[in-house]
Amino acid sequence: MLQILEGAAAIAALSLYLIPSIEADARNHSDALAITLVNILLGWTIVGWFAARAWAHRRRDDRRLARAGRKFRSLAGRITSQKIVDHVKLRALQECRNKTSGNRRIATSLCS
Numbered sequence: 839m840l841q842i843l844e845g846a847a848a849i850a851a852l853s854l855y856l857i858p859s860i861e862a863d864a865r866n867h868s869d870a871l872a873i874t875l876v877n878i879l880l881g882w883t884i885v886g887w888f889a890a891r892a893w894a895h896r897r898r899d900d901r902r903l904a905r906a907g908r909k910f911r912s913l914a915g916r917i918t919s920q921k922i923v924d925h926v927k928l929r930a931l932q933e934c935r936n937k938t939s940g941n942r943r944i945a946t947s948l949c950s
Contacts, residue, residue, distance in 0.1 A: 855881055858890035867894060
């Protein structure tokens with residue numbers, strides 16, 4: 839009877855120790871293996887166990903990644919647009935200096 843209780847206590851302690859790994863696997867977390875390794879190797883430090891637990895709880899936020907992609911595209915678009923505008927202004931100023939008959943409408947608006 840004592841062996842059964844000791845076995846049950848060992849299984850309960852192991853299950854408690856591996857809660858972050860079990861939770862990461864149950865949630866189909868993309869970093870489940872890494873969470874399990876942190877849990878097994880650093881879980882005994884209490885801080886490592888709580889870190890693995892917090893990591894297992896944290897969802898992989900695809901929305902954050904999508905938002906970063908949208909911001910990057912927006913920034914790239916603004917930079918590209920600004921370069922085009924700067925190029926047109928530079929060309930117009932060159933035409934203004936050279937008095938060439940290129941795009942008069944832009945040149946006259948910048949030259950005056």
